[in-house]
Amino acid sequence: MRTVFEKSDAIALVAEVFRECGYEGASMSTITKRTRLSKGSLYHFFPGGKEQMAAEVLAHVDAWFAREIFVPLETAEPRAAIARMWTAVDDYFRSGKRICLIGAFALDETRDRFAAPIRTYFKRWTTALEAALICDGTPAERAKQLSEDAVSGIQGALVLSRAGADETVFERSLAGLRNRLESRTG
Protein backbone atom coordinates (compact mmCIF):
# COMPACT_ATOMS: atom_id res chain seq x y z
CA MET A 1 0.00 0.00 0.00
CA ARG A 2 1.11 3.52 -0.70
CA THR A 3 -0.06 6.69 0.96
CA VAL A 4 1.04 10.06 -0.31
CA PHE A 5 1.86 12.86 2.11
CA GLU A 6 2.73 16.49 1.72
CA LYS A 7 5.73 17.89 3.49
CA SER A 8 3.57 20.18 5.63
CA ASP A 9 1.67 17.12 6.88
CA ALA A 10 4.96 15.40 7.60
CA ILE A 11 6.19 18.33 9.67
CA ALA A 12 3.04 18.42 11.78
CA LEU A 13 3.14 14.65 12.35
CA VAL A 14 6.82 14.60 13.24
CA ALA A 15 6.31 17.58 15.55
CA GLU A 16 3.86 15.61 17.62
CA VAL A 17 6.34 12.76 18.06
CA PHE A 18 9.10 15.11 19.20
CA ARG A 19 6.65 16.75 21.56
CA GLU A 20 5.73 13.43 23.13
CA CYS A 21 9.18 11.82 23.23
CA GLY A 22 11.70 14.64 23.16
CA TYR A 23 14.54 14.80 20.65
CA GLU A 24 16.58 11.86 21.92
CA GLY A 25 13.54 9.83 22.86
CA ALA A 26 12.13 10.04 19.34
CA SER A 27 13.96 7.32 17.43
CA MET A 28 13.54 6.92 13.70
CA SER A 29 11.53 3.76 14.27
CA THR A 30 9.25 5.55 16.74
CA ILE A 31 8.79 8.32 14.20
CA THR A 32 7.98 5.96 11.35
CA LYS A 33 5.55 3.98 13.50
CA ARG A 34 3.63 6.96 14.88
CA THR A 35 3.56 9.06 11.74
CA ARG A 36 3.02 6.10 9.38
CA LEU A 37 5.62 7.72 7.17
CA SER A 38 8.26 5.32 5.88
CA LYS A 39 11.94 6.04 6.22
CA GLY A 40 12.03 6.64 2.49
CA SER A 41 9.46 9.41 2.78
CA LEU A 42 11.08 10.96 5.80
CA TYR A 43 14.53 11.09 4.24
CA HIS A 44 13.01 12.36 1.03
CA PHE A 45 11.44 15.32 2.84
CA PHE A 46 14.31 15.76 5.28
CA PRO A 47 17.60 14.72 3.65
CA GLY A 48 19.40 16.06 6.71
CA GLY A 49 17.80 13.37 8.86
CA LYS A 50 16.57 13.74 12.39
CA GLU A 51 18.34 17.03 13.00
CA GLN A 52 16.72 18.64 9.97
CA MET A 53 13.34 17.28 11.04
CA ALA A 54 13.70 18.91 14.43
CA ALA A 55 14.96 22.16 12.94
CA GLU A 56 12.00 22.40 10.56
CA VAL A 57 9.60 21.44 13.31
CA LEU A 58 10.97 24.24 15.50
CA ALA A 59 10.62 26.69 12.62
CA HIS A 60 7.06 25.50 12.07
CA VAL A 61 6.13 26.00 15.71
CA ASP A 62 7.80 29.40 15.74
CA ALA A 63 5.91 30.43 12.62
CA TRP A 64 2.62 29.46 14.26
CA PHE A 65 3.36 31.56 17.34
CA ALA A 66 4.61 34.45 15.22
CA ARG A 67 1.43 34.49 13.19
CA GLU A 68 -1.06 33.89 15.99
CA ILE A 69 0.58 35.68 18.90
CA PHE A 70 3.79 37.63 18.30
CA VAL A 71 2.74 39.71 15.30
CA PRO A 72 -0.61 40.66 16.85
CA LEU A 73 1.20 41.72 20.04
CA GLU A 74 3.66 43.72 17.97
CA THR A 75 1.18 45.44 15.70
CA ALA A 76 -2.42 45.20 16.89
CA GLU A 77 -4.27 47.05 19.64
CA PRO A 78 -2.60 45.89 22.91
CA ARG A 79 -5.59 44.76 24.93
CA ALA A 80 -7.14 42.84 22.07
CA ALA A 81 -3.80 41.25 21.21
CA ILE A 82 -3.24 40.17 24.81
CA ALA A 83 -6.73 38.71 25.09
CA ARG A 84 -6.13 36.87 21.85
CA MET A 85 -2.84 35.56 23.22
CA TRP A 86 -4.53 33.87 26.16
CA THR A 87 -7.09 32.07 24.07
CA ALA A 88 -4.47 31.07 21.51
CA VAL A 89 -2.24 29.67 24.26
CA ASP A 90 -5.01 27.69 25.90
CA ASP A 91 -6.04 26.40 22.51
CA TYR A 92 -2.57 25.49 21.35
CA PHE A 93 -1.58 23.62 24.49
CA ARG A 94 -4.96 21.90 24.63
CA SER A 95 -5.58 22.97 28.21
CA GLY A 96 -2.25 21.57 29.34
CA LYS A 97 -2.47 18.19 27.61
CA ARG A 98 0.11 19.25 25.05
CA ILE A 99 3.50 20.61 26.01
CA CYS A 100 5.72 23.31 24.57
CA LEU A 101 8.25 21.61 22.29
CA ILE A 102 10.61 24.54 22.47
CA GLY A 103 10.42 24.70 26.25
CA ALA A 104 11.13 20.98 26.48
CA PHE A 105 14.09 21.23 24.10
CA ALA A 106 15.47 24.04 26.25
CA LEU A 107 15.79 21.84 29.31
CA ASP A 108 18.31 19.19 28.23
CA GLU A 109 21.37 19.24 25.98
CA THR A 110 19.13 19.33 22.93
CA ARG A 111 19.29 23.04 23.65
CA ASP A 112 22.88 23.18 22.46
CA ARG A 113 21.87 21.89 19.04
CA PHE A 114 19.09 24.44 18.60
CA ALA A 115 20.24 27.26 20.84
CA ALA A 116 19.44 30.08 18.43
CA PRO A 117 15.81 29.26 17.57
CA ILE A 118 15.06 28.43 21.20
CA ARG A 119 16.47 31.71 22.49
CA THR A 120 14.80 33.69 19.73
CA TYR A 121 11.36 32.19 20.39
CA PHE A 122 11.30 33.13 24.06
CA LYS A 123 12.99 36.45 23.51
CA ARG A 124 10.46 37.48 20.89
CA TRP A 125 7.52 36.37 23.01
CA THR A 126 8.56 38.29 26.13
CA THR A 127 9.63 41.34 24.14
CA ALA A 128 6.42 41.49 22.15
CA LEU A 129 4.28 41.14 25.27
CA GLU A 130 6.37 43.73 27.09
CA ALA A 131 5.95 46.19 24.23
CA ALA A 132 2.20 45.66 24.17
CA LEU A 133 1.99 46.31 27.91
CA ILE A 134 4.05 49.48 27.63
CA CYS A 135 1.94 50.61 24.70
CA ASP A 136 -1.11 50.13 26.93
CA GLY A 137 0.37 52.40 29.58
CA THR A 138 2.26 50.06 31.90
CA PRO A 139 5.54 51.46 33.26
CA ALA A 140 8.54 49.96 31.46
CA GLU A 141 10.07 48.14 34.43
CA ARG A 142 6.76 46.64 35.48
CA ALA A 143 5.97 45.62 31.90
CA LYS A 144 9.20 43.69 31.66
CA GLN A 145 8.53 41.80 34.86
CA LEU A 146 4.93 41.09 33.99
CA SER A 147 5.75 39.76 30.55
CA GLU A 148 8.47 37.47 31.87
CA ASP A 149 6.13 36.25 34.59
CA ALA A 150 3.44 35.47 32.06
CA VAL A 151 5.65 33.53 29.64
CA SER A 152 7.48 31.63 32.34
CA GLY A 153 4.19 31.04 34.15
CA ILE A 154 2.81 29.34 31.07
CA GLN A 155 5.85 27.07 30.85
CA GLY A 156 5.62 26.21 34.52
CA ALA A 157 1.91 25.49 34.25
CA LEU A 158 2.68 23.01 31.47
CA VAL A 159 5.21 21.22 33.66
CA LEU A 160 2.82 21.03 36.61
CA SER A 161 0.00 19.93 34.38
CA ARG A 162 2.01 17.16 32.77
CA ALA A 163 3.31 16.09 36.16
CA GLY A 164 -0.27 15.02 36.68
CA ALA A 165 -0.82 16.50 40.09
CA ASP A 166 -4.14 17.90 39.03
CA GLU A 167 -6.25 17.85 35.86
CA THR A 168 -7.39 21.42 36.24
CA VAL A 169 -4.10 23.07 37.18
CA PHE A 170 -3.35 24.47 33.73
CA GLU A 171 -6.65 26.26 33.27
CA ARG A 172 -6.44 27.61 36.81
CA SER A 173 -2.87 28.85 36.38
CA LEU A 174 -3.68 30.44 33.06
CA ALA A 175 -6.65 32.24 34.55
CA GLY A 176 -4.46 33.51 37.39
CA LEU A 177 -1.76 34.77 35.04
CA ARG A 178 -4.32 36.46 32.86
CA ASN A 179 -5.91 38.14 35.81
CA ARG A 180 -2.61 39.44 37.10
CA LEU A 181 -1.74 40.83 33.71
CA GLU A 182 -5.08 42.54 33.25
CA SER A 183 -5.40 43.97 36.72
CA ARG A 184 -2.01 45.69 36.41
CA THR A 185 -2.74 46.85 32.91
CA GLY A 186 -6.11 48.45 33.33
Added chain:
Amino acid sequence: MRTVFEKSDAIALVAEVFRECGYEGASMSTITKRTRLSKGSLYHFFPGGKEQMAAEVLAHVDAWFAREIFVPLETAEPRAAIARMWTAVDDYFRSGKRICLIGAFALDETRDRFAAPIRTYFKRWTTALEAALICDGTPAERAKQLSEDAVSGIQGALVLSRAGADETVFERSLAGLRNRLESRTG
Protein backbone atom coordinates in the same frame (compact mmCIF):
# COMPACT_ATOMS: atom_id res chain seq x y z
CA MET B 1 43.91 2.07 37.51
CA ARG B 2 41.19 1.50 40.00
CA THR B 3 39.07 4.10 41.80
CA VAL B 4 36.62 3.07 44.48
CA PHE B 5 33.28 4.83 44.79
CA GLU B 6 30.42 4.66 47.24
CA LYS B 7 26.88 4.24 46.04
CA SER B 8 25.84 7.67 47.32
CA ASP B 9 28.58 9.25 45.20
CA ALA B 10 27.37 7.25 42.23
CA ILE B 11 23.80 8.48 42.66
CA ALA B 12 24.85 12.12 42.79
CA LEU B 13 27.09 11.76 39.74
CA VAL B 14 24.48 9.92 37.70
CA ALA B 15 21.86 12.49 38.72
CA GLU B 16 23.87 15.24 37.12
CA VAL B 17 24.08 13.35 33.84
CA PHE B 18 20.32 12.76 33.74
CA ARG B 19 19.79 16.40 34.54
CA GLU B 20 21.96 17.51 31.64
CA CYS B 21 20.88 14.95 29.03
CA GLY B 22 17.44 13.75 30.07
CA TYR B 23 16.57 10.08 30.45
CA GLU B 24 16.79 9.04 26.81
CA GLY B 25 19.68 11.35 26.05
CA ALA B 26 21.81 9.81 28.77
CA SER B 27 23.29 6.69 27.18
CA MET B 28 25.33 4.25 29.20
CA SER B 29 28.46 5.42 27.45
CA THR B 30 27.65 9.07 28.25
CA ILE B 31 27.09 8.10 31.86
CA THR B 32 30.35 6.15 32.13
CA LYS B 33 32.30 8.95 30.48
CA ARG B 34 30.93 11.78 32.61
CA THR B 35 30.84 9.99 35.93
CA ARG B 36 34.11 8.11 35.38
CA LEU B 37 32.31 5.07 36.73
CA SER B 38 32.77 1.93 34.65
CA LYS B 39 29.84 -0.15 33.51
CA GLY B 40 30.90 -2.78 35.99
CA SER B 41 30.53 -0.34 38.87
CA LEU B 42 27.26 1.05 37.62
CA TYR B 43 25.66 -2.37 37.20
CA HIS B 44 27.05 -3.41 40.52
CA PHE B 45 25.31 -0.52 42.25
CA PHE B 46 22.23 -0.59 40.01
CA PRO B 47 21.56 -4.16 38.87
CA GLY B 48 18.28 -2.93 37.36
CA GLY B 49 20.22 -0.84 34.84
CA LYS B 50 19.34 2.59 33.59
CA GLU B 51 15.78 2.48 34.88
CA GLN B 52 16.91 1.71 38.42
CA MET B 53 19.50 4.47 38.22
CA ALA B 54 16.83 6.98 37.31
CA ALA B 55 14.45 5.68 39.97
CA GLU B 56 17.09 6.00 42.70
CA VAL B 57 18.12 9.41 41.41
CA LEU B 58 14.51 10.60 41.59
CA ALA B 59 14.22 9.25 45.14
CA HIS B 60 17.46 11.00 46.05
CA VAL B 61 16.25 14.33 44.70
CA ASP B 62 12.91 13.89 46.43
CA ALA B 63 14.66 13.14 49.72
CA TRP B 64 16.69 16.32 49.42
CA PHE B 65 13.59 18.44 48.85
CA ALA B 66 11.72 16.65 51.63
CA ARG B 67 14.49 17.34 54.11
CA GLU B 68 15.32 20.90 53.07
CA ILE B 69 11.92 22.21 52.01
CA PHE B 70 8.85 20.01 52.47
CA VAL B 71 9.33 18.97 56.09
CA PRO B 72 10.15 22.52 57.23
CA LEU B 73 7.03 23.78 55.43
CA GLU B 74 4.98 21.04 57.06
CA THR B 75 6.29 21.42 60.58
CA ALA B 76 8.23 24.64 61.18
CA GLU B 77 7.03 28.18 61.67
CA PRO B 78 5.46 29.18 58.29
CA ARG B 79 7.27 32.43 57.55
CA ALA B 80 10.67 31.06 58.44
CA ALA B 81 10.00 27.88 56.44
CA ILE B 82 8.93 29.87 53.38
CA ALA B 83 11.95 32.13 53.59
CA ARG B 84 14.12 29.06 53.88
CA MET B 85 12.41 27.58 50.84
CA TRP B 86 13.40 30.48 48.63
CA THR B 87 17.05 30.38 49.58
CA ALA B 88 17.12 26.59 49.27
CA VAL B 89 15.56 26.78 45.79
CA ASP B 90 17.97 29.43 44.57
CA ASP B 91 20.83 27.46 45.99
CA TYR B 92 19.74 24.11 44.60
CA PHE B 93 19.12 25.33 41.07
CA ARG B 94 22.31 27.37 41.13
CA SER B 95 20.55 30.56 40.09
CA GLY B 96 18.96 28.85 37.10
CA LYS B 97 22.08 27.11 35.78
CA ARG B 98 20.78 23.76 36.95
CA ILE B 99 17.37 22.44 36.01
CA CYS B 100 14.75 20.42 37.87
CA LEU B 101 15.24 16.78 36.94
CA ILE B 102 11.72 15.88 37.98
CA GLY B 103 10.21 18.75 36.00
CA ALA B 104 12.19 17.72 32.93
CA PHE B 105 11.13 14.08 33.28
CA ALA B 106 7.52 15.23 33.51
CA LEU B 107 7.57 16.77 30.05
CA ASP B 108 8.23 13.79 27.76
CA GLU B 109 7.21 10.13 27.85
CA THR B 110 9.78 9.48 30.55
CA ARG B 111 6.89 10.60 32.72
CA ASP B 112 5.02 7.37 32.04
CA ARG B 113 7.90 5.35 33.51
CA PHE B 114 8.08 7.39 36.70
CA ALA B 115 4.57 8.78 36.96
CA ALA B 116 4.13 8.14 40.67
CA PRO B 117 7.29 9.80 42.05
CA ILE B 118 6.86 12.74 39.68
CA ARG B 119 3.27 13.35 40.71
CA THR B 120 4.06 12.89 44.39
CA TYR B 121 6.96 15.37 44.32
CA PHE B 122 4.88 18.22 42.92
CA LYS B 123 1.82 17.33 44.94
CA ARG B 124 3.77 17.36 48.19
CA TRP B 125 5.48 20.64 47.37
CA THR B 126 2.30 22.53 46.52
CA THR B 127 0.38 20.98 49.41
CA ALA B 128 3.09 21.75 51.96
CA LEU B 129 3.39 25.34 50.79
CA GLU B 130 -0.37 25.75 50.75
CA ALA B 131 -0.62 24.46 54.31
CA ALA B 132 2.10 26.82 55.48
CA LEU B 133 0.30 29.77 53.90
CA ILE B 134 -3.00 28.80 55.49
CA CYS B 135 -1.27 28.34 58.81
CA ASP B 136 0.03 31.88 58.42
CA GLY B 137 -3.45 33.22 57.93
CA THR B 138 -3.98 33.17 54.19
CA PRO B 139 -7.52 32.22 53.10
CA ALA B 140 -7.64 28.63 51.83
CA GLU B 141 -8.60 29.39 48.24
CA ARG B 142 -5.94 32.07 47.89
CA ALA B 143 -3.33 29.84 49.52
CA LYS B 144 -3.95 27.12 46.97
CA GLN B 145 -3.55 29.49 44.08
CA LEU B 146 -0.47 31.16 45.52
CA SER B 147 1.28 27.86 46.19
CA GLU B 148 0.61 26.55 42.70
CA ASP B 149 1.79 29.83 41.23
CA ALA B 150 5.02 29.67 43.19
CA VAL B 151 5.91 26.09 42.31
CA SER B 152 4.94 26.42 38.66
CA GLY B 153 6.65 29.80 38.53
CA ILE B 154 9.90 28.20 39.63
CA GLN B 155 9.64 25.56 36.92
CA GLY B 156 8.87 28.18 34.31
CA ALA B 157 11.77 30.34 35.43
CA LEU B 158 14.08 27.36 34.93
CA VAL B 159 12.81 26.88 31.38
CA LEU B 160 13.25 30.55 30.52
CA SER B 161 16.63 30.65 32.15
CA ARG B 162 17.91 27.61 30.27
CA ALA B 163 16.44 28.94 27.05
CA GLY B 164 19.18 31.51 27.40
CA ALA B 165 17.16 34.61 26.72
CA ASP B 166 18.70 36.37 29.68
CA GLU B 167 21.33 35.52 32.30
CA THR B 168 19.49 37.22 35.11
CA VAL B 169 15.96 36.01 34.44
CA PHE B 170 15.95 33.30 37.10
CA GLU B 171 16.96 35.54 39.98
CA ARG B 172 14.52 38.19 38.84
CA SER B 173 11.63 35.72 38.52
CA LEU B 174 12.40 34.20 41.90
CA ALA B 175 12.45 37.63 43.53
CA GLY B 176 9.09 38.40 41.91
CA LEU B 177 7.52 35.16 43.07
CA ARG B 178 8.86 35.65 46.57
CA ASN B 179 7.51 39.17 46.71
CA ARG B 180 4.09 38.12 45.59
CA LEU B 181 3.96 35.37 48.17
CA GLU B 182 5.09 37.63 50.98
CA SER B 183 2.92 40.61 50.16
CA ARG B 184 -0.21 38.44 50.23
CA THR B 185 0.90 36.66 53.34
CA GLY B 186 1.85 39.58 55.54
Added chain:
DNA sequence: GCCTCATTAAACCAATCGGTCTAGATAAGA
Protein backbone atom coordinates in the same frame (compact mmCIF):
# COMPACT_ATOMS: atom_id res chain seq x y z
C1' DG C 1 50.69 -11.72 55.86
C1' DC C 2 46.76 -13.87 54.19
C1' DC C 3 42.13 -14.32 53.08
C1' DT C 4 37.80 -12.75 51.68
C1' DC C 5 34.63 -10.48 49.24
C1' DA C 6 32.92 -6.06 47.66
C1' DT C 7 34.25 -3.54 43.77
C1' DT C 8 36.17 -2.49 39.15
C1' DA C 9 37.76 -2.88 34.14
C1' DA C 10 36.90 -4.34 29.82
C1' DA C 11 35.64 -7.80 26.44
C1' DC C 12 31.49 -9.29 24.73
C1' DC C 13 26.36 -9.73 23.25
C1' DA C 14 21.96 -9.25 20.67
C1' DA C 15 19.04 -5.48 19.55
C1' DT C 16 18.41 -1.04 18.04
C1' DC C 17 20.26 3.23 16.47
C1' DG C 18 20.42 6.91 12.57
C1' DG C 19 21.15 6.76 7.91
C1' DT C 20 21.54 4.83 2.82
C1' DC C 21 19.93 2.76 -1.18
C1' DT C 22 17.14 0.60 -4.68
C1' DA C 23 13.16 -0.98 -6.86
C1' DG C 24 8.63 0.05 -7.66
C1' DA C 25 4.41 2.96 -7.42
C1' DT C 26 2.05 7.06 -8.92
C1' DA C 27 0.70 11.71 -10.22
C1' DA C 28 1.20 15.31 -13.82
C1' DG C 29 2.62 17.10 -18.28
C1' DA C 30 3.42 16.26 -23.19
Added chain:
DNA sequence: TCTTATCTAGACCGATTGGTTTAATGAGGC
Protein backbone atom coordinates in the same frame (compact mmCIF):
# COMPACT_ATOMS: atom_id res chain seq x y z
C1' DT D 1 -0.47 7.16 -23.65
C1' DC D 2 3.99 7.53 -22.71
C1' DT D 3 7.45 9.85 -20.10
C1' DT D 4 9.34 11.97 -16.46
C1' DA D 5 9.86 13.43 -11.97
C1' DT D 6 8.32 12.71 -7.50
C1' DC D 7 7.46 9.88 -3.80
C1' DT D 8 7.19 5.45 -0.93
C1' DA D 9 8.39 0.85 0.98
C1' DG D 10 11.49 -1.70 3.23
C1' DA D 11 15.92 -4.26 2.97
C1' DC D 12 20.26 -3.13 4.30
C1' DC D 13 24.59 -0.88 6.65
C1' DG D 14 28.09 0.05 10.23
C1' DA D 15 27.93 2.16 14.75
C1' DT D 16 26.02 2.43 19.12
C1' DT D 17 22.62 0.99 22.41
C1' DG D 18 21.50 -1.12 27.17
C1' DG D 19 22.98 -5.08 29.35
C1' DT D 20 26.04 -9.47 30.77
C1' DT D 21 30.03 -11.81 32.05
C1' DT D 22 34.60 -12.75 33.70
C1' DA D 23 38.88 -11.99 35.57
C1' DA D 24 41.53 -8.98 38.18
C1' DT D 25 42.00 -5.61 42.01
C1' DG D 26 42.58 -4.22 46.57
C1' DA D 27 40.79 -2.69 51.34
C1' DG D 28 39.61 -4.68 55.96
C1' DG D 29 39.23 -8.41 59.29
C1' DC D 30 41.81 -12.14 61.12
